[in-house]
Amino acid sequence: MNAATLLTRLYPPAVRERWGEDIRHEVSASGIRSWPDALAGAARLWLHPGDWPETFTGQTRRVLTVALFTLTAATGLLLRSTEPSTTLTADIHHPATSLWLAPLLLGIGLAAPLPPLSGAALRSMTAAAARTLAAPTAAVVALCLTAWSGMTEHLTGFVDAAAVTYYWLTLGFVALRLCVLVARIARSAALPTTRRLSTALLHIGTGLTLAAGQNLLAVVRTAPRPGSLTQTLALGLLAATAISAGHDLRQKRA
Known part of the structure; x- marks a missing residue:
């Protein structure tokens, strides 16, 4: 499992299902310099569940x-x-x-x-x-x-x-x-x-x-x-x- 996939899995499930591929691609393309932002984004979304989309x-x-x-x-x-x-x-x-x-x-x-x-x-x-x-x-x-x-x-x-x-x-x-x-x-x-x-x-x-x-x-x-x-x-x-x-x-x- 590469770093981009691991970081993407830290996001709330609904976010992963809706935008997971985009997040993974962006982190993979940007490399290590995007890791702190990806971690901060995952933490921010977990603290704001009202912003999550719903797939069901x-x-x-x-x-x-x-x-x-x-x-x-x-x-x-x-x-x-x-x-x-x-x-x-x-x-x-x-x-x-x-x-x-x-x-x-x-x-x-x-x-x-x-x-x-x-x-x-x-x-x-x-x-x-x-x-x-x-x-x-x-x-x-x-x-x-x-x-x-x-x-x-x-x-x-x-x-x-x-x-x-x-x-x-x-x-x-x-x-x-x-x-x-x-x-x-x-x-x-x-x-x-x-x-x-x-x-x-x-x-x-x-x-x-x-x-x-x-x-x-x-x-x-x-x-x-x-x-x-x-x-x-x-x-x-x-x-x-x-x-x-x-x-x-x-x-x-x-």
Whole structure:
């Protein structure tokens, strides 16, 4: 795969379907000097879903639903990388540091596609879920069995590094397959309305902003660590992405 094709695939699906060949040809003809503009163009379009064309009814809502859950999965992996954390918690015993989770969960609930109320459709979706999640479930079971056996406590050197790598690959694989499942369900489920999607994005952005703010406050009060700073910047970037897309949808709808 050449650079022009790879950069073209970064654009939203509807844009690729409508102008993908033109974008690829232009990037290929212009060479490396066009790469920054192509990246910036893809990012700008993802932040302004109201500007996307539609090759079929509901395409924008379907893509945004999947993108929203992909953003949530990325957030989960990011937060897992720094656990345990006293700055960002997620339990009722620490309400102050768990506040960021409330708007995030509300946003996820608003964006969830609703399954159709028919037996055949539900059976089809159940079968799709079983096929999609079979491999990640097996990977998680293997991971849990290894942890429960106590073997990980005695690993050193290369074997320990391999075990840690397997752990993170498993989490990433699970997150990927869950996003694939949402994409498959969205083909036949009742998608959220544009208003619900914009509200969901704004709620998720609010939750991520709170999380980034809590992290930043902790960094200011204590000695800054590269991991905390990186997490704060990543959370801020994800929050800005969600809020920008949510505002754009709301303005276009108005």
